[in-house]
Amino acid sequence: MSNKQRLIYSLLIALGVLAIMLGFTRLQDTGVISEKTFQYIAIAVAVLVVVLNGIMRRKVKR
Template sequence: MTQRQRLKYSILMTLILLGAMLGLSWLQKQGVITEQLFQYLAMGLAVIFVVINGIMRRKVKP
């Protein structure tokens, strides 16, 4: 994976995470999920994306 590919995937992942967070926020406002569940899901998503980004960083070839 090149640095350019990693940048593209990072931007794509950021947009997906933003969409997921907006979706979770909307579900919370509608009363479908509680604030506690929202917090757990948000933290879980953040951890998953940090791990994926770390894996991608290791696959970058100089």
């Protein structure tokens, strides 16, 4: 994986996280999920992104 590919994947992940969080915010606003559930989901998404970033960083060829 090149640095350019990593940048593209990072941007796609950021857009995906934005879409996920906006979706869950909408669900919380309508009362489908509680604030506590939203917090757990947000933490899980953040951990997933950190793990994916670490994996991508190791795959970059120098």
